Amino acid sequence: MYLVVGATGMVGGAVCARLAAAGRPVRALVRASSDPAKVQRLREAGVETVVGDLREPGSLDAACVGIDAVVATVSAMPFSYAAGVNDIETTDRQGMLELVRAAAGAGVRHFSYLSFSGNLDRDFPLRNAKREVEGALAGSGIEHTILRPSCFMEVWLGPAVGFDPANGAATIYGSGEAPISWIATSDVAAFAVASLTHPGARNAILELGGPRPIPPLEAVRIFETAFGRPIAVSHVPVEALDAQVAAAVDPMQRSFAGLMRCCADGDAIEMGSTSGLLDEPLTTVEAFAGQVAAAAATPV
Numbered sequence: 001m002y003l004v005v006g007a008t009g010m011v012g013g014a015v016c017a018r019l020a021a022a023g024r025p026v027r028a029l030v031r032a033s034s035d036p037a038k039v040q041r042l043r044e045a046g047v048e049t050v051v052g053d054l055r056e057p058g059s060l061d062a063a064c065v066g067i068d069a070v071v072a073t074v075s076a077m078p079f080s081y082a083a084g085v086n087d088i089e090t091t092d093r094q095g096m097l098e099l100v101r102a103a104a105g106a107g108v109r110h111f112s113y114l115s116f117s118g119n120l121d122r123d124f125p126l127r128n129a130k131r132e133v134e135g136a137l138a139g140s141g142i143e144h145t146i147l148r149p150s151c152f153m154e155v156w157l158g159p160a161v162g163f164d165p166a167n168g169a170a171t172i173y174g175s176g177e178a179p180i181s182w183i184a185t186s187d188v189a190a191f192a193v194a195s196l197t198h199p200g201a202r203n204a205i206l207e208l209g210g211p212r213p214i215p216p217l218e219a220v221r222i223f224e225t226a227f228g229r230p231i232a233v234s235h236v237p238v239e240a241l242d243a244q245v246a247a248a249v250d251p252m253q254r255s256f257a258g259l260m261r262c263c264a265d266g267d268a269i270e271m272g273s274t275s276g277l278l279d280e281p282l283t284t285v286e287a288f289a290g291q292v293a294a295a296a297a298t299p300v
C-alpha cells in the first residue's frame with residue numbers, strides 16, 4: 001500500500017491518479033478541512049482516504065500503518081497557509097519531520113519527498129525547511145528519494161505570478177535571460193511514481209527539469225506563437241527584488257521574495273540520465289503553451 005500525503009494538491013493528486021490507474025493500492029491522507037469535491041474524486045479513482053494532518057503526529061502514525069512507501073508533496077504555501085496555524089514552521093518543517101519519524105517507526109520501505117531544485121539556494125524559510133527535511137530523511141535509515149524539481153509550468157508560467165498571455169502581459173523577474181528548466185506537474189508526478197521502484201532513484205537526490213532550460217524571454221516568445229498575439233513584458237529589476245527580500249517580514253513573504261529572486265538567477269537543470277526514469281517524453285514549454293492557448297480559446 002502506498003501513502004500519498006498532499007493528495008488534494010496538484011502533484012499529489014496526479015500521483016494518486018497514476019498509482020490508481022496502474023492498479024496499485026493507494027491511501028491518501030486528506031484533512032478534515034480538505035475540499036470535499038477533491039476527496040470525492042480521489043475515492044472515485046479507487047483511492048482509500050484517511051483523515052489526518054501533518055500537525056497531528058498521532059494521525060501520521062495511524063496513516064503509516066501497513067504502508068510500503070510514502071510520497072509526500074505537502075506544502076502550506078500558498079493555498080493552505082494560515083500564519084502561526086498552518087505555515088512553513090508548523091507544516092513544511094515540523095509536520096514533515098513528524099511524517100519522516102512516523103514512517104521510520106512504521107517500518108516504511110521507501111519515502112519520496114518533494115523538495116525543490118538545489119539551485120533555489122538563498123536563505124529563506126521555505127528553502128531552509130526543505131533542506132532540513134531532506135537531511136532528516138537522509139539520516140532516517142529509510143530508503144528514500146529527494147525530488148528536486150525546478151519551477152512548475154502551471155505556476156511560474158501562469159497568471160498567479162503575473163505571466164498572463166491570455167491578457168497579453170507578462171511580468172518577468174530580473175532580465176529574463178537566465179534559463180529555467182520549467183517542468184510540468186504531470187512530469188513531476190511521473191518522476192515521483194517512478195522513484196518508488198526504480199533502482200536509479202534509491203537513496204538519490206533527483207534534480208528535475210523539463211526537456212531543456214529556457215530563458216523567460218524565450219518562454220514569452222513561445223506563448224506569443226501559441227496565442228498568435230504579442231505579449232507586453234514588464235521587468236521587475238533585480239534591485240527591486242533585492243529590496244523586496246530585505247523588506248519582507250513574515251516567513252511567507254520572505255519565502256516568496258526569495259523564490260522570485262532565485263528565478264531571476266535562473267534554474268538550469270541538466271537532466272542527463274534522470275529522464276531515463278520515465279517511459280514518456282517530458283512536456284515541452286511549447287506543448288504547455290499550446291494547451292493554455294487552446295483552453296483560453298474554449299468557451300466556458
Ligand SMILES: NC(=O)c1ccc[n+]([C@@H]2O[C@H](COP(=O)([O-])OP(=O)(O)OC[C@H]3O[C@@H](n4cnc5c(N)ncnc54)[C@H](OP(=O)(O)O)[C@@H]3O)[C@@H](O)[C@H]2O)c1
Nearest residue numbers: 006008009010011031034053054073074075080116151152
Ligand atoms: N510551485 C512550484 O513551482 C514548485 C517547484 C518545486 C517544488 N514545489 C513543491 O511541490 C510540492 C507540491 O506542490 P503542489 O503544487 O502540488 O501543492 P498544492 O497544490 O498547494 O497542494 C498542497 C497540499 O498540501 C496539503 N496540506 C497543506 N497543509 C497540510 C497539513 N497541515 N497537513 C496535511 N496536508 C496539508 C494540502 O491539503 P488541503 O487540500 O487540505 O489544503 C494539499 O493537498 C510543494 O511541496 C512545493 O513546495 C513547487
